[in-house]
Amino acid sequence: MPSTRSSRPRLADVAARAGVSTATASLVLRGRPGPGRRARQAVLDASHELGYRADRSASLLARRRTQLLGVSMDVRSPFHAELIEEIHAAADGLGYDVVVSPLTRTHDERRVVETLLDSRCEALLLLAPGLSAAQLTDLAQDRPVVAVGRPVTAPGVDVVRVADDRGVALAVEHLVALGHRDIAFVDGPSGTISTLRRSGYRRAVRRLVGPDAVHVVPGGATEDKGAAAVSLLRGRPVSAAIAFNDRCALGVLDGLRRDGRSVPGDISLVGYDDTPLARLGTIDLTSVSQTPGEMGAAAVRAAVERLEGARSHDVEVLLEPVLVVRGSTGPPPNRTMP
Amino acid sequence: MPSTRSSRPRLADVAARAGVSTATASLVLRGRPGPGRRARQAVLDASHELGYRADRSASLLARRRTQLLGVSMDVRSPFHAELIEEIHAAADGLGYDVVVSPLTRTHDERRVVETLLDSRCEALLLLAPGLSAAQLTDLAQDRPVVAVGRPVTAPGVDVVRVADDRGVALAVEHLVALGHRDIAFVDGPSGTISTLRRSGYRRAVRRLVGPDAVHVVPGGATEDKGAAAVSLLRGRPVSAAIAFNDRCALGVLDGLRRDGRSVPGDISLVGYDDTPLARLGTIDLTSVSQTPGEMGAAAVRAAVERLEGARSHDVEVLLEPVLVVRGSTGPPPNRTMP
DNA sequence: TTGTAAGCGTTATCAG
DNA sequence: CTGATAACGCTTACAA
Numbered sequence: 001m002p003s004t005r006s007s008r009p010r011l012a013d014v015a016a017r018a019g020v021s022t023a024t025a026s027l028v029l030r031g032r033p034g035p036g037r038r039a040r041q042a043v044l045d046a047s048h049e050l051g052y053r054a055d056r057s058a059s060l061l062a063r064r065r066t067q068l069l070g071v072s073m074d075v076r077s078p079f080h081a082e083l084i085e086e087i088h089a090a091a092d093g094l095g096y097d098v099v100v101s102p103l104t105r106t107h108d109e110r111r112v113v114e115t116l117l118d119s120r121c122e123a124l125l126l127l128a129p130g131l132s133a134a135q136l137t138d139l140a141q142d143r144p145v146v147a148v149g150r151p152v153t154a155p156g157v158d159v160v161r162v163a164d165d166r167g168v169a170l171a172v173e174h175l176v177a178l179g180h181r182d183i184a185f186v187d188g189p190s191g192t193i194s195t196l197r198r199s200g201y202r203r204a205v206r207r208l209v210g211p212d213a214v215h216v217v218p219g220g221a222t223e224d225k226g227a228a229a230v231s232l233l234r235g236r237p238v239s240a241a242i243a244f245n246d247r248c249a250l251g252v253l254d255g256l257r258r259d260g261r262s263v264p265g266d267i268s269l270v271g272y273d274d275t276p277l278a279r280l281g282t283i284d285l286t287s288v289s290q291t292p293g294e295m296g297a298a299a300v301r302a303a304v305e306r307l308e309g310a311r312s313h314d315v316e317v318l319l320e321p322v323l324v325v326r327g328s329t330g331p332p333p334n335r336t337m338p
Numbered sequence: 339m340p341s342t343r344s345s346r347p348r349l350a351d352v353a354a355r356a357g358v359s360t361a362t363a364s365l366v367l368r369g370r371p372g373p374g375r376r377a378r379q380a381v382l383d384a385s386h387e388l389g390y391r392a393d394r395s396a397s398l399l400a401r402r403r404t405q406l407l408g409v410s411m412d413v414r415s416p417f418h419a420e421l422i423e424e425i426h427a428a429a430d431g432l433g434y435d436v437v438v439s440p441l442t443r444t445h446d447e448r449r450v451v452e453t454l455l456d457s458r459c460e461a462l463l464l465l466a467p468g469l470s471a472a473q474l475t476d477l478a479q480d481r482p483v484v485a486v487g488r489p490v491t492a493p494g495v496d497v498v499r500v501a502d503d504r505g506v507a508l509a510v511e512h513l514v515a516l517g518h519r520d521i522a523f524v525d526g527p528s529g530t531i532s533t534l535r536r537s538g539y540r541r542a543v544r545r546l547v548g549p550d551a552v553h554v555v556p557g558g559a560t561e562d563k564g565a566a567a568v569s570l571l572r573g574r575p576v577s578a579a580i581a582f583n584d585r586c587a588l589g590v591l592d593g594l595r596r597d598g599r600s601v602p603g604d605i606s607l608v609g610y611d612d613t614p615l616a617r618l619g620t621i622d623l624t625s626v627s628q629t630p631g632e633m634g635a636a637a638v639r640a641a642v643e644r645l646e647g648a649r650s651h652d653v654e655v656l657l658e659p660v661l662v663v664r665g666s667t668g669p670p671p672n673r674t675m676p
Numbered sequence: 677t678t679g680t681a682a683g684c685g686t687t688a689t690c691a692g
Numbered sequence: 693c694t695g696a697t698a699a700c701g702c703t704t705a706c707a708a
Contacts (some may be wrong), residue, residue, distance in 0.1 A: 010701060021679045026703060036677060056456040057398040058701035061684045075422050076614075077673055081413035085442040092444055103437060104423040118394040224619045246617075254620035257595070276414075277615075280585075281562045282592035348685060359695040364687060374693060396685035399700045 013215040017046035029054065060120055069094045069303055070121030072112045072129070075102040080127050080275050083148065086296025087125060094304050111137065111158065113294045123303035125291025144306035149290070151192050158302040160295055160317040164193055167288040167321035171242045171270040172204035174286070175321055177322050178331050180240040180268060181209050186219035186229045186252055188244030197244060197272065219248050226251025230259060239267060239332035245289055246271035246278045253283065253328070264330035284327035294319050347388040350474050355384035367392065405434045407641055408459030410450045413440040416614050417630065418465050421486065424634025425463060432642050451477065458534025461641035462570050463614070482644035486637045487628070491529050496640040498633055498655040502531055505626040505659035508606040510542035510581045512624070512661055518606065519547050520580040524557035524567045524590055526582030535582060535610070557586050564589025568597060577605060577670035584609035584616045584625055591621065592665070602668035612662050622665035632657050 015025040020039050025109035027034045028043040029052075035043070046052075060066050069091050073080040084100055091098045099119050101112045116124060123144040129136065133154035141146050143238060144245050147159045168185070175183050185201040188194035198216060205213050217232040219225045224249035233252075243249035249271030256263055263269050271278050274289035298317045305311040353363040358377050365372045366381040367390075373381070398404050407429050411418040422438055429436045436641065437457050439450045446466055454462060461482040468627075471492035477483050480496035485497045507521070513521050523539040526532035536554060543551050555570040557563050564586035571579060571590075581587035587609030594601055601607050609616050612627035636655045643649040 011703095022702075023680080023704075024678060034677070039678075047596055053702055055396040055399075055458065056453075058684090059703075060395040060699075061393075061399055061686090062703040064703085065685085067466055070416075075419040076416065078414065079418070081419075081440075084413050084440055085444075088440075088442050089444050100438065100440060102419075102422055102426075104426050106427045114391060117392075118391055120393065120395055211373075222550060227620060246706090250618065251620055279705080280588065281560070282589055319687095323472060349687095350685080360686080361688080361695060361697090362693085365694095368687090372693065377694080393685055396700090397687075399684090399702090400686035400688080401700085402688080 008055070009052045011052070011054070014043060014046045014050055014052045017050065018042035048311065066120045066122055067122050068119065068121045069096050069098050069191045069300065070113075070116030071098055071100045071125045071127065072116065073100060073102055073127045074110060075104060077127075079149075079273060079290070082292040083127055083296050083299075084244075086293050087300055090297040090300040094300065096300070096304065116145075116321060122307055125299050125303060144303045145298050146302045148295060151196070156314060158306070158315050158317070160299045160302060160319070162290040162319045164196035164296065164321075164323045165203070167272060167290075167323075168200035168242060169204040170199045170321060170323040171272075171286075172201060172208060174325065175240045175242075175268060175270070175272055175329065176208045178240075178268065178329065181238050182215070182330050182332075183209070183213070184215040184217055184233055184236075184238045184241045186226060186233075186241055186243040187216055187246055188219060188248065189221050194244060201242060219244055219252075221245055222247050223251035223254070227255040230255030233267075240269070240329070241267060242270045242272075245274060246273045246275045246285060249285055249287070250277060250283065253285070263328050266333055267286055268329040268332070270323075270329060278324070278326070286326045286329040287324050289317060289322045289324050291322055344463050346393070347390045349390070349392070352381060352384045352388055352390045353386065356380035360366045362623075397442055399520065404458045404460055406457065406459045406464055407434050407436050407461050407638065408451075408454030408457065409436055409438045409463045409465065410447060411438060411440055411465045413442060415465075417487075417611060417628070420630040421465055421634050421637075422578050424631050425638055426634075428599060428635040428638040432638065434642065455481075459525075460645055463637050463641060484640045489534070489675055490569060494652060496644070496653050496655070498637045498657070500633065500641060500657045500659045501538075502534035502629040502659075503541070504536045505610060505661075506538035506580060507542040507629075508659060508661040509538060509626055510546060511611075512663065512667065513578045513580075513606060513608070514546045514579075516606065516667065518670050520553070520575050520577045521547070521551070522553040522566060522571055522576045522579045524571075524579055524581045524586055526557060526586065532582060535543075539580060557582055559583055560585050561589035561592070564591075565593040568593030571605075572636075578607070578667070579605060580608045580610075582610060584611045584613045584623060587623055587625070587666075588615065588621065593622070601666050604671055606667040606670070608667060609660075616662075616664070624664045624667040625662050627660045627662050629657060629660055633645070 006250045011022050011025055015022045024035050024039050025043045028040050071087055073084055088098050099121055101113055101115050125146045125148055128149045129147050133152050134275040136154040136157045145157040147157055149161050151161055185200055202214055217229050226243055230252055243252050249269055261267055271287040274287040278285035278287040349360050349363055355362045362373050362377050363381045366378050407427055411422055414524055426436050437459055439453050441450055463484045463486055464488045467485050471490050474492040474495045483495040487499050489499055525536055540552055555567050557567040564581055568590055581590050587607055599605055609625040610622045612625040616623035616625040
């Protein structure tokens with residue numbers, strides 16, 4: 001009668017069954033060169049028959065390198081969710097594994113980072129980290145640290161982000177190409193990101209339309225701020241608006257509809273972030289994408305370069321945003337031929 | 339001159355500095371009884387001065403019990419994100435730690451489960467698992483398995499979910515209390531969940547309004563299906579609708595507005611899931627909450643009960659949903675006094 | 677090519 | 693109350 005407490009098979013079990021040493025078995029199972037055909041086949045068979053899987057803790061403990069990338073994320077952010085997917089895929093391709101630790105009510109960023117380090121992660125990819133530049137620099141003292149999606153200047157840490165000013169410029173270019181000349185910008189909350197996007201708007205409008213065409217109204221990062229901004233849009237003739245982000249745009253959209261103005265019939269609207277929200281059939285918002293695929297790959301690459309000694313100086317990877325055109329933008333109403 | 343390659347301090351370093359054995363140091367650092375005041379203080383000081391943190395792999399490897407709960411989740415689901423938070427908090431309280439492994443393009447449920455097991459998790463909490471009942475039962479052979487949020491009948495696995503029929507019934511009761519008598523149900527996709535919600539609707543309407551008042555129209559789980567259902571709502575006088583879920587409700591909302599009907603002025607609307615979407619100021623949807631806090635706590639409790647031998651029979655925890663009343667429901671128009 | 681044996685950093689057992 | 697010392701399960705020099 002077999003013991004009711006069936007423990008997982010260990011490497012020694014596989015080795016015994018295959019009639020080889022654990023050393024040989026280990027080499028075979030990790031696909032390392034050395035063992036011959038006979039031994040290889042025997043180990044593979046035995047492993048399969050026993051349903052063997054290596055114990056992660058033991059393996060990590062024994063290994064010199066862990067090839068583990070630690071990622072901190074905000075569980076609530078859909079954008080982070082996408083990044084996680086991409087980071088996973090990119091890491092996979094380079095032979096690295098990923099440990100994600102979610103920020104929650106009970107686990108703040110400091111604690112999450114410690115957990116990651118306790119888990120023997122060799123590098124840290126921090127998604128939109130809230131830690132100060134000094135703290136980041138301090139962390140980077142002992143291992144590669146990559147700040148993803150937040151423009152920080154912290155010596156020793158690599159940064160991967162999308163050019164915010166370029167993103168808004170893309171939106172302006174798109175609208176101008178459609179024939180718009182009265183394009184407003186619904187600003188975001190105070191902060192680096194808003195500043196970058198606003199200046200991107202300013203420069204693009206000045207260049208493509210004219211210095212007097214700049215029209216920034218205060219807004220914010222949330223729907224209600226966007227909705228509130230709608231009343232400020234009435235002062236001047238406006239045929240298109242670019243919002244700080246998708247949530248803000250959603251508020252603008254709703255406010256406009258309440259006003260009886262149709263989108264894009266009366267006014268075109270562009271958001272930022274290309275969130276799943278923007279993709280909803282009923283919202284269908286033209287939006288600027290931060291290209292999570294590129295970001296994830298670049299972040300992993302940055303970490304791995306450092307780990308493999310291919311680079312020792314800091315790097316800031318500035319990615320190009322992509323405008324995703326959907327149904328919320330179109331030609332302006334009553335377009336007059338020149 | 340200290341070596342530039344500063345490796346983390348080990349337990350032995352702490353012990354040496356404190357002038358005690360590693361055994362004593364270990365006991366102190368884990369807050370176990372035994373060591374006296376002197377030793378205790380010395381170890382604590384040394385540990386602090388060195389910035390010591392235990393190596394997780396080594397600790398897990400050596401420990402008899404790992405007290406690790408493995409959780410699989412769909413990164414894209416905001417509801418899962420909430421559950422993760424709650425599970426984390428609940429586990430914390432019971433002295434357990436949580437390992438989350440996200441389902442992604444490159445990591446399907448089988449692989450995620452294997453990773454979790456390789457990491458020495460003692461129990462599995464699977465959020466809305468897609469595995470078959472047979473597979474779940476198989477997994478549950480060797481450790482506690484809790485299926486969260488999906489009604490599966492798999493011998494050996496515990497289930498934690500919210501009573502779907504009760505949720506819809508709550509919505510019906512709310513609407514009837516407001517004076518509605520013509521309440522439609524916009525159905526979901528084929529499946530267990532839809533069946534449960536639909537029958538909850540049927541029973542409640544029959545009981546509170548009358549057998550002829552039942553009015554189910556086909557819908558689906560997404561916005562477009564909801565929007566399409568709006569045209570079917572015109573056949574009968576309808577003063578309120580309950581949608582299969584929030585996304586479907588969003589489609590209904592949009593369709594109604596396009597029709598020029600106001601919510602809740604002309605028609606009241608209730609969603610299901612209480613997603614962040616429902617909470618948006620511009621949507622403000624009355625919705626049925628699956629109470630993630632309760633679910634998370636119940637799931638952790640179920641796993642821990644099994645692990646600690648407090649229970650050996652299967653259990654299905656059926657939680658009460660909660661109706662979150664927001665701005666999309668109100669009294670019916672032209673209410674005639676009896 | 678293959679096996680022996682020494683770690684990896686903790687925890688846990690068991691004498692003292 | 694404290695300290696050796698043997699696990700834990702795997703990787704990896706080094707030797708055969």
